[in-house]
Amino acid sequence: MSNNKLLSNFSLRIGKLLDDDDEFNTTIFVGGNKSSSIIKTFKAHSILLKINSSYFENVLKNDNNNEYTKKIYLENISPPVFEVILKFMYTGKISMENRTRDDIIELLEAAEELKLDELSEFLQDHLMQKKDCVINDNNDNNDNTQNLCHVTNKLSHSNKRGNIRLVGAGPGDPKLLTLSAYQAIQEADLILSDKLVSEEVLELIPKHTEVFIAAKKFCANVEAAQAELNRVGLDALNLGKYVVRLKQGDPFLFGRGGEEFLFYQSHGYIPQVIPGVSSCMSAPLLANIPVTHRGVASQFLVCTGTGKKNTIPEIPAYNPIRTTVFLMACHRIRDITKDLMEKGNYPSDCPCVVIEKASFMDQREIRGTVSTIADIIDREGHTPPGTFVVGHACTVLSKQL
Template identity: 50%
Template sequence: MAPSLLTAIDSTNHVHLIIGSNPLAGARCTRSIEVGAKPIVIAPEDATFHYTLSKRIEEGAVQWVKRGFTEDDLTTLGRAEVDGVVDAVFVTTGGKGSQSTEISSLCRRLRIPINVADAPNLCSFSLLSTHSDGPIQIGVTTSGKGCKLSARIRREIASSLPQNLGAAVDRLGTMRRRIWEEDHAHEHSQDLEAEDEDSGQSATFNKLILAESAESARGRRMRWLSQICEYWPLRRLAAITDADVETLLRDYSRSNIFKGGDNGKDGDKRPGRIILAGSGPGNPDLLTRAAHKAILSADLILADKLVPAPILDLVPRRATVHIARKFPGNADKAQEELLEMGLAGLKAGKVVVRIKQGDPYIYGRGGEEYDFFRAHGFVPTVLPGITSALSAPLFADIPATHRGVADEVLICTGTGRKGAAPDPPEYKASRTVVFLMALHRLSSLVESLVDTKKYPLSTPCAVLERASCPDQRVIRTTLEHVCAAVEEEGSRPPGLLVLGNGCNVLRNFEQKWVVEDGFKGLDDIGTESELPLALGAAIPA
């Protein structure tokens, strides 16, 4: 069965025809009123009404047509602007009788959305189990397989969300609108809301912003806001205040928003300590124990924007957290800002933990940071992390080396100092090449590899994004089609490019490209050993 198309419909002033007088009819009327629709109940004059529904009829919130259903009801009780056709029909009496089948057929012929209780085969739409918090609406459906289960799943999802998230979304929406109005005041014909959420991040989401590009620079605040929404943990986004919004709007480059608590005390003379810790590819289960302990001991956390939310969720509430305001074209300035914050924290006697995505010394500027803090009298402790350059291919079933196929691995960057394009390596059939920080200039990189370095267009490659995270994505393709694939599928940073014959050792495909979504490879590790405890069974000695 094909999945349903889930949509959100503005039902303001729509007419909902509800057939029946039972408690379900009352619930349907309540929901219709909540979304701004006008419910009309059709039920005989001697029908027994649920108390709530009866009360709404008395108050005038629900119109009652005191008779049985007739075919003309579908085309005469609706709004005048749609020639009297009703906007939706709910049959609450079940689908066993012939009338329900007849109503369903009539509605389908007239293209009127129809929902029949307990009869998925007679429905053209179903209602989701919903959670609402201000502008946030979350809906869950099990496609007619069990409404109780969908309600359970919805409750689980809702309970995992931080408090006040709806209010935070309102504030971020206000911020977004004001930024757009200030930066695009002359483009009133554009529709800010005309974004397609299903399209994901565009392929140019992390595209380099050149200093001479006035058009790009004008939209930097909007890009920064987009990256806040993409990378900040939800519980920290939920804590945003009106003052934070005003600070960002006043001067986003100097704002210190989303601050946690500050546990520093005046007169604290303890020496500061700096730890450079690698956070691995993304999954918190891949943190080293040393890095985890460092995070728990921190007074001040300085993190890259690409450090995933599950890792930042490990930060104790007492710690202050700063996320690097880095995007292409602003990296050096953001790096200087972060280093100065760290130095100020050290001078105040804090334990400062600099969390780096992957490993601090693999294109993480860890050496530069070590040198900076040492020059100011604070020698860092450096904790390694699992680099995505080697672990991401593993999670995508790509062996970086394989006997008879690939006997060496080369890790390269796609972005040099000041955004310059480094010189890519020469082609070697037995080499696996991993490019970090290259997807924002993928087109020019591929052009250089093919035209200058003589890589065959048929060279297998893969774009690996958010490795080891639940939303991991792998795009398997060749050099010939990789640019088109990324352009069509969009971007899901952080990501890297793997190039070489090792990409096809364990996976083969005939299409121009294939997309694989999701990662659960670590979910069941240790579950068997935990099962006896969960069931209350005795553990043998």
């Protein structure tokens, strides 16, 4: 029996594992984005995924889930395309017969995302040569048979186009990351961050992934730090890298996410934005403060405590049925509470709470009124980051305790 025949029989036996529902240990949920609203579930074997794809190797290696069956989410790939790719990983075969150029490009994009280098090179070559072939066909004399090991005239990887995601890192506890955020972190070639993102979240980054953390954005260097982040990200995109910009909380809530979106858009890259859990909602919740409560608060307002060029922002007028949450405000809480009373007509006994390090083990709440909270903080001290909540909702649950 020839070596080719042995390899063919071995490939056939491995391929039969696709139909084995008893031994799989990985479930893959594919689809669900705007271009493919249908989600399909595939079952696979982690060992075969890892030996074929460095993407799956990284995801499965960093999966701390103790459950026997691992779960992976691939929202950017359509189920029909992934079905072809999964069969290729099990059998080493892919039929190019009757595939249009658009079909091949979609397969290539998926292969690039999953870091299937051999398949990517073959598909690139196929696009260039415009050949119709079947990889590793059992018929050795078939002119349409082409082994991946002999693919030539490869398209240079320098032509690969980079992509970027703006990813919300949540309030700090990594357990509050979304699944999409976690997946983006695992897939990235480069992580852009700043010192606002918690160490616990940064520890989820795979060891091999390049990380750039900008200098802390003090008021004197905030523009320079932002420009540096933008430059590093754009340079990586131009090299064809997959870039993730991690942003504390939610990217579009007082995080310059919109500005970064416009920056990359102006250079020809449209970022994908992944929402994050903002401290404006999570911090009050974790401190047992319902920002809305029937009969107490029917409105909820989010404000920044730091205006442009580090100025004090305009103070909203007092409304007894509204909860107001200030972000980036605790460093100037005395000035803000003074303006609340003098310019916003807040009563001096209006309840308020400073929630520091929300979602961390050492979370702390400092409670008072708008007339007393600054003195309490001066006396007890404060450890950032902090969220400042003002309104009668601050005491609605504590009164019941």
